[in-house]
Structures are given as structure tokens and as C-alpha cells.
Amino acid sequence: MKEILSGNEAIARGAYEAGCRVACAYPGTPSTEILENVVNYNEINSSWAPNEKVALEVAIGASFGGGRALCTMKHVGVNVAADPLFTLSYTGVNAGLVLVVADDPEMHSSQNEQDSRNYAKFAKVPMLEPSNSQECKAFTRLAFELSEQYDTPVLLRSTTRISHSKSIVQLEEPVTGLPEPRLIRNASKLVMLPGNARVRHPLVEERISKLSKDGATMAINRLEMRDSAIGIITSGVCYQYVREVLPTASILKLGMVHPLPHDLIREFAAKVKALYVVEELDPFIEEQIKAMGISVIGKQIMSICGELTPERIQKAFASIGVATAPAVAQPEESPAKLPPRPPNMCPGCPHRGVFYTLNQLKAYVTGDIGCYTLGFMPPLSAMDTCVCMGASVGMATGVTKVVSSEEQKKVVGVIGDSTFLHTGINGLMDMVYNQSPATLIILDNSITAMTGRQDNPASGYTLMDDPSHRIDLPLLCKAVGVKHIRVINPFDLEETRRILQEEMNRPEPSVIITDKPCVLIKREGVFEKGIVLEVSEDTCTGCRACLKIGCPAIEWRPEGEGSKKGKAYIDPFLCTGCDVCSQLCKFNAIRRSK
């Protein structure tokens, strides 16, 4: 049977067909939908972990117990999971273990564009890279087999264009006859004390050499000989772009990007007149080929920054006379400059009032990653730093260590519930242990909203939709040793401002927790739309105070074309009745509709 699947759906299907038993992940664009699809296969125990390190450790345990295990994350997730990954490389596996890493060249929704292939080399584990959805499925299956055959975790690298593109996939039946999981004791292999690890390390080096040799005959590394004037080594989505832009070029398509099949590369290099590498991000393949003493052109004509596209590749080859320059559509007249359309917090988002207040109080906000990072955008404009998940807390502590006691009062860390449980909690331990005077706001909207509403340990449900214990955040903070914990209603601006001001002034660690849910939560009884607000045209003076919260439901309507005068209007379909705007209106012009 054929179906159109995204790369992520195809990876999920591949795991199912491979007889995978356990799948564990922390969400992150563009990897999130893999687990959201795996959960539809009842044969697989699927779960969200609080962070990527735990997710990988759960997968390692399952593999040691003899069940095939899948773990997925976005590129920066591997930074968090790197610790177990590097030593897992030494222990190897019992049943197959596949770690899917989704890179985001161009940073469509990421804070950096690190190239995960470096992790394969660094951790000395093989990495496969599919170039369409069919290969996503097939390579996932193959990755489980290679993992067992070579006793190694296998990385599968995707990119945004692979994960989020759809193409046709041929479905197959799942494999059968895999051994039943059971407790397997093999301490000298699985307990990585120095004495044991010293025995394992040479085996890791042998494994990677063997894989490199065997790579020459693996079907996923494929020579496509056409015109011998141009030879291109490529992988992933770039393979598709090259086929499109340079249809007559000879290609060495790599399905395994680490270790490289040296023999095959030599054979290909000898067959073509000029050799090129087309790869996104780092010159990962290029540098290794150069180290083999083979001359090759790559980053000299294509950027390390951003993703490649058919146009960018065509331009690069045109610049050295190998392709014709792309025909750029010349606009007839210069197009009028259009206003941009950046993303925004939803109407009724519980984060909005908090950022409005932080702006009013001129707080120095060490921010974090989630929907609330949009608090950086005008008109809220209330975020001063954002580095990585969990960093808000440590950074708040750090800033207070160096600034004056007057400035210390301005320092507020802001973090979401999912991010707090991901890696923020350790920062809070430090904040208390080392007595920072900073204030931390936990924006608890009962969901991991940014990545598309995933449950987490503070939402009360699991990925498989079973009700579960809901972490009591105030109690958790208390257990860590925070003495001043305030739970507030973020829709009440007066209360929010008063409590924020009190805690900012306090020369001790304190935590403020908001407790209103995300408006996108569909589960019954969590978010409920309130009574929609409306603007009384007679009373509205057109002072624009309500526009300061940047709510998409509020629109400024000028009196006439080009007029500076006008009135506010509330879209009744978008308004959720959160009532924040009415508190900004001095004229009582915003009221609940009847």
C-alpha cells in the first residue's frame, strides 16, 4: 500500500515496521511529530520525557532490557543528551537503539543551526541520512538492524525539509521473530568503570573502521554515473536539489554520512573530472575528503550558514561556470513594501499580562525558550536575554552576582512549565543554595505550547493520553527551599504588578507561579472561553492604551482614510474574554458583551 507521509510520519512507520518496543522523546521542532505518530502504534510504548537526557536514558534501558528502542529530539536536544550518548557508544546495545536527530538549517524555529553530523564523529557512532520519506522509513528499519549487527547506537539525521516534507511511501509489514526482552546481565560491558571502559574503547575504534570499510558495499551508499565531467558527493535533501539543478551530473549519494566509505569515495573521485561536495551547514564531508588527499570544491562556493535550496545550489555552480544562472523573476515594478507578519501570542494567552507588567516595571528579564519568548516582540518588549532551555534561572543568579544591590531588584527570570521541568529546576536549586536575590516567574500554562501542545509532568497526562500525577509546582519549589512562593492570576494586572513588585524588592530568592492554562488546550474542562469583550464606541476616546498589550483581537480603526483619530475594535471571534485589555482602559469603554 502507498501513502503520502511526512519524513516524521515515515520515521514513525519505520520504527513500527522494525518491531520497536519503546519510543521516548522530548518535543522540539522539527522532530516533534515523530513521537506524535509513533503513539498511534499500540505495539510501541511511547512517552514524553522531561528532557532529552532522560529520553535517551529511557531508550538505553529498554535496549539493555532487550527491546528495540527509538529516541527522538531536535539538534540542540543532543547537547542535553550528549552525556549518556558518548558512553552508550562504548557500551553498545542489547536490542537496536536508534536516536533520531532533526537539524534545522536556516533556523526556521531554532536558536542555532549546529550540524549534528559532528556528534556522530565526536561520539564515534554511525549516522544515516535519508533524502525523502521513503528513505526515512527504510533507513529507520535499517538503522535498527545496523545497531544490532555492529553493537552500536545509530544516529538518524533529518532536517526540517525532510521531516516536514511529504512524499509517497510504500508501506510494509512489521518484522517478526525478534527475541523477547528480558533482564540480561553483562556487567563488564554495561558498567563503564575505567577498567571496563578501557577494554571497550578499542572496540569502538574497530567498529568505526569496519563500518567505513563495509560502507563501500552498503546499498544506501550509491554511485549514479552520468556525465563524468562533474562528480557530486551529497546526501539528504541536497541530493534531491542536485538532481533537480544538475540532472546530468554523476552523483555519489551517501546514505551513511558517518563513517564515510573511503574506498567508494576514492573510486568515485577517480571516475570524474571534477569533484564537488554539496552539503548543508558544516564542511563535514568536504574536510574529510580533503584529509584523504583528494581535491574537492564545496564551501568555497556554497555558504556554511543557512539551508541550501535549488536556487542557491544553481547560483553556486553558475559562479564557476558549471551551470547557467537561475532566471530570477524581475518584478515589473518594485513591489510596495508590505508590513511584516511576525508570529504573536494568541488572544487570551496567559503570558501577555505578565510581560506587559514586566515592561511597566522596567525589569531586566532573563528569558527562556517557549511561546513566552514572543514577549521579546513589541509592544511587550520585555525580554533581555534568551540562550537555551533552562538558562533563564542560572542567568538571573549570575547577573545578580555582579550588579549593584539596586539593580539586583530589577532582575527577573521567566520560564515556562515544560522548560522549568526540563532543566530549570537545577538552576532553582542553585538560586536557593547560593542565595541569589533574583525573582523567578514560572509561567505554568499546563502544556508545552511552543512545539504544538505536548503534555508534560505538570499537565497531568501522558503522551498515550493516560491521566497521571501532576507535579505540584509550588510544592516542588518549596522542597528546593524557596521561602517565598506566590501563585497569581496573570489576568489580574493589579495583583500581578503588586506581587511582582514585592518579590522583586525582596533581597532573597522568590518564585511567582501563574496558573492559567494555554488557550489552545483542547482537553475538556481546562481552557474555557469567557464572556467576549466589546468596545463602547461612545465611550472610547481613542487613547490607544489597550493596544499596548499587542492582542491580535484588538484592532485600531481610524476614523477615515489616513486619519490619526480612531477607535479600538474587538473581534468577537478572536476575543476569549481574558479581560486584560479592559483593565488598561481608564474610560471604562471595554465591557463584557451581553
Next chain:
Amino acid sequence: MSEQITNILLVGVGGQGILLASEILSETFMLAGFDVKKSEIHGMSQRGGSVVSHVRYGKEVFSPIVPEGEGDILFGFELMETSRYLSLLKPEGAVIVNDLRIPPPSVLMGQVAYPDGLADQIRNRFPDFLLVDGQKLATEAGNPRAANTVLLGAVSKRLDVAEEFWIKALEKMVPAKALEINRKAFIMGRAL
């Protein structure tokens, strides 16, 4: 089947149902026996940002994204977003757009006005232009929320794929209780 690849771009605002429409297109082309690829960026774009989805079909499709200036049809869900992505089209490309204006943040805030005369500007550059009052026709079909399906009908007329495949795809992708209205909306769009 010719070697030709047909390139369709769907553009609009996050939350407008662009992804579903592009799924229906892809499903139709697969049912009609073509190779199909589609690609889009989700993530930040979900929160009311600008969205572009690429759908390509033909005998064998390589790149999942449409090279700039190669688009055959620009399927617009909103006027300003349609103007924004015109450079993706071939000079002889067709534009089919819903007559809808969704104000971006700077317009909501009263800092700038929503640009005027966009439809005429587009028509001047791309004579093969169709402006559809999707909401009105969808209301006639039974539900204003089926506006995208009216537009889909209008797009379908320009593509060399038999009606039965479109209907089959709709039957597969649209929930049963909304199917009748959507079928009607589609036929109305196809008659434009």
C-alpha cells in the same frame, strides 16, 4: 505522462487551514497516479505568522520545494500574503486568491494601514488572476468555513486532473459530517 512538473504554492496566515488544503491537493495527485512532494515550515508560523506550502507533482519529483520563479499557480488565502510571495511565480503563472484581508500586528496597532489596491497590483503583473469571494460562496454552500474548499475548486479547474480524484481526496480528508457542504463548495469553485 509528460516530464513536466507542476508547481503550486499555497500562501496565507497561520491557522487558515493551508496545511489541510495542501494535503488534499497532494492526495489528489497521488490518486491520479503522479509522483508528489509537498513541503512547508511549521513551528513559529503557527502563531499567526505568514505560511507558505509547496506542492509539486509530475512523473518524478526531486526537490520538495519549488525553485523561485518556477511556480505555476499561487493559491492565496489572504491578499497581503499573496502579494508577498509573487516572486515565486513564473511570469505566466496564475493567481487564485480569496478576497480576504487579515490585518498584521502593525495594522492592528494603527501604525500603518493595510495596503490598498493589492488585487489590482497583482492583476497588472499576473493577468491570469482570479479573485474569489470564498466566504460568500461558502456561505451559499452551507458554511462560511468551507471557503478554502471553494478556492480549491477554482484551483482544480486549472489542473489536468479528473474530477473523480478530487472528490475521492475530499472524501478521504474531510470529516464525514462536513463532507456534503465541502463537496458543494468545491463544485461551486470549480464552476468559477
